[in-house]
Amino acid sequence: MSILLAGEFDAAERAHWLGLLRAALPDETLVTEPTDADSIDIAIVANPPAGVLQGLPKLRLIQSLWAGVDRLLADTSIPPEVPLARMVDPAMNEAMAETALWAVLSLQRDFVDYAAQQRERRWQQHPQRRADEVQVAVLGLGQMGRAVVRRLDANGYRVAGWSTREGRLDELLAASDIVVNLLPLTPITRGLFDSRRLAAMRRGACLVNLARGAHVVEADLLAALDAGQLRHAVLDVFHSEPLPADHPFWSHPRVTVLPHVAAQTDARSAAALAAANVKRWRTGEAVANLVDRARGY
Numbered sequence: 001m002s003i004l005l006a007g008e009f010d011a012a013e014r015a016h017w018l019g020l021l022r023a024a025l026p027d028e029t030l031v032t033e034p035t036d037a038d039s040i041d042i043a044i045v046a047n048p049p050a051g052v053l054q055g056l057p058k059l060r061l062i063q064s065l066w067a068g069v070d071r072l073l074a075d076t077s078i079p080p081e082v083p084l085a086r087m088v089d090p091a092m093n094e095a096m097a098e099t100a101l102w103a104v105l106s107l108q109r110d111f112v113d114y115a116a117q118q119r120e121r122r123w124q125q126h127p128q129r130r131a132d133e134v135q136v137a138v139l140g141l142g143q144m145g146r147a148v149v150r151r152l153d154a155n156g157y158r159v160a161g162w163s164t165r166e167g168r169l170d171e172l173l174a175a176s177d178i179v180v181n182l183l184p185l186t187p188i189t190r191g192l193f194d195s196r197r198l199a200a201m202r203r204g205a206c207l208v209n210l211a212r213g214a215h216v217v218e219a220d221l222l223a224a225l226d227a228g229q230l231r232h233a234v235l236d237v238f239h240s241e242p243l244p245a246d247h248p249f250w251s252h253p254r255v256t257v258l259p260h261v262a263a264q265t266d267a268r269s270a271a272a273l274a275a276a277n278v279k280r281w282r283t284g285e286a287v288a289n290l291v292d293r294a295r296g297y
């Protein structure tokens with residue numbers, strides 16, 4: 001039997017992954033095209049487009065190289081009984097913590113405004129806020145959310161975590177200067193930041209979205225920024241990626257755009273973690289980090 005590697009890789013990335021996976025799984029056959037569909041029982045995938053895994057009658061395990069598996073769960077061509085494991089990698093969690101810290105720090109100390117001022121050759125000093133004067137809400141308390149809470153806490157911020165199991169989101173939003181979104185994208189969290197929730201946020205607060213673009217109703221966010229309800233948004237994820245060249249976020253003075261890089265999969269550690277799960281599967285051990293399809297992550 002063999003393993004299919006599938007994803008939106010360019011040639012160099014594909015070769016890199018193949019090299020790492022072949023080194024970690026020397027007894028396995030790895031292929032990048034399902035030419036012999038009957039021979040494939042495992043797929044290792046990086047956010048593949050819908051339909052890539054159809055027509056594989058012997059498929060028994062899907063290992064994602066991405067932490068978020070919303071795209072795989074939305075792919076109706078994947079038989080729901082095939083177990084799906086997501087990537088849980090301490091290296092990614094730390095990368096996410098770094099990005100969240102950078103965003104919160106840039107907002108706390110007005111560095112986003114100083115960057116804009118530099119482009120205008122404008123010398124203007126803002127009052128300096130202390131970290132312990134800034135209330136941060138971290139939405140989503142999975143591995144990444146918890147790593148972010150730890151990092152922000154260690155840097156002196158007042159941090160409150162929230163997960164969908166808890167109620168009273170509006171109260172937390174109303175009490176927070178900066179809201180960092182790390183929720184999984186599920187039917188419950190899709191469109192969470194609509195005009196009503198954005199209005200529930202403290203006036204002049206900031207939104208940092210490092211999770212999925214579909215958590216935010218983009219037109220509502222633009223309206224909230226234009227009205228001054230929100231001071232700034234740091235966005236790593238969008239409804240449509242790459243963000244279209246004519247999208248208003250690109251040039252909006254209150255938006256910082258990142259090209260979905262808050263926590264990229266670290267191929268070195270992720271290949272080893274994926275290989276370990278493949279070996280567990282082959283030897284009949286429990287596979288780690290299986291997704292609960294009903295829950296959506």
Ligand code: GLV
Pocket residue numbers: 065066067068069263265
């Ligand atoms: C990136 O967004 C991931 O889910 O790994």
